[in-house]
Amino acid sequence: MNATNVTQCLPWELHFSIPILWGILSVGGLIFNSISLWIFWFAIKRWNSGTMLQFNLALVDIIVLPVMPLMVAYFSLGNHWPFGQFVCQLQVFLLSTHLYGSIYFLMLISIHRYQAIVHYNAKTLWRKKSALKKLVLVFWAFLFLQGLPLFFFLKTSVIGNSVKCLSIYRSELAYLYLTYRIFLGIFCFLIPFGISLVSYVMLGAYVAKISQANLRGKVIKTKSKQMITITLVIFGICFTPLHICQTVGLIVRYYWTSCGLRYRVEIAYYVSLVFSMVNCCLDPFIYNFSNEKFYKSFSVSLQRFFFAKCKKEVPQRRD
Secondary structure, three states, X not given: OOHHHHHHXXXXXXXXXXXXXXXXXXXXXXXXXXXXXXXXXXXXXXXXXXXXXXXXXXXXXXXXXXXXXXXXXXXXXXXXXXXXXXXXHHHHHHXXXXXXXXXXXXXXXXXXXXXXHHOOOOOOHHHOHHHHHHHHHHHHHHHHHHHHHHHHHOXXXXXXXXXXXXXXOOOOOHHHHHHHHHHHHHHHHHHHHHHHHHHHHHHHHHHOOOOOXXXXXXXXXXXXXXXXXXXXXXXXXXXXXXXXXXXXXXXXXXXXXXXXXXXXXXXXXXXXXXXXXXXXXXHHHHHHHHOHHHHHHHHHHHHHHHHHHHHHXXXXXXX
């Protein structure tokens, strides 16, 4: 396809609800993850291996929040990017780090949860914090290297009279970008998702046999079901639609010239991009369901907040 055919298909302006949703998710993600990081860092004195993995999941959620206002401005300006090429590349890098960091650490948390409940007496890697620290550093290094190709090659593109960032209409290196996206979809999404799914299926089969006659068994069963549900919801709503829309969008861009089809795919792509940020608000529920120390610290902090607020609002009685 030549450049003339590309410029004939000008992108539609997105619905005003897209920047509004980005703004809401930005505020929600900032509040939830700031509270989560505060609890992890200041309220939980002794970390176990599960807490370490959850803290890193909170880090990959908070790392993307600085560029969220830029995305709100981008969509509000009718998909025009006024912030320069470097900032666009940095944004793409941070979005990639957040997306795949969330996928990887959710996978590690699912494996850890299975090991902690089903093989709770076994001395495995998942109970050794020193070994787990090294594993976490390996994943962070892999995330950094994985995002570098996107940082260097996915640049801004000019379509019509506007500058685009994160556009599926770009023509430069389209085939290379499609190949890299297929690689990411298979090895960095489908395989981690499959591992997470298998871990939770085996965990679900195990907890289904646990007797609810005692309180501990009932708590383990309830919290495991909650954690399995919220994780599968995150994969189903936040990650799967985005990978499908990215791949379909690039295939359509590379092989088809129908503008109507491209318009529909582009809208689906941006909607799925918004939904991919929902996990910033959902991940704290995982900490609440799987970490007893986090749950207690959050409950105590919440009680203190409302007590202080009520005490401030109630006027003191004067005799």
